[in-house]
Amino acid sequence: MPNRGLIDSTKIERDEHDELFNAKRITDVGNDQDVNLDYDVRTDDNAVYVGIGARGLADSAGGWLIFKLAYDISNRLTSKKSAVGIWNNRGSLF
DSSP, rough: OOOSSSSSSOHHHHHHTTTTTTTEEOOOOTTTEEEEEOOTTOOSSOOOOEEETTTTTTTTTTTTHHHHHHTTTTTTTEEEEEEEEEGGGGGGGG
C-alpha cells in the first residue's frame, strides 16, 4: 500500500490491503459466538437482556456485548440499550 501521508504505512495496513484487487481485506467473524438470554421477571417470550460473546467466554469475564430491551404494554420493542461488560453484572450496566 503506498504511503499517502507523513507516517509510514504500518504492517497491519500493508497486510490488510490487497494489491491485486486494490481493496481492503475484511474478515467475517461468522457465528462463532455464544448468545445468552435473560427474561428477568417477564413470563412471555421477550428477553430483557441479550448477551453476545466469543464462544467459550465465561459469564464472569468481561467482553460481552449486552443489550437491555424494553417493551410497551403491547409487547412491542420500544428501546434497546447496549453496553460492554460482564454478563453476570448486566443489571448494573444500565
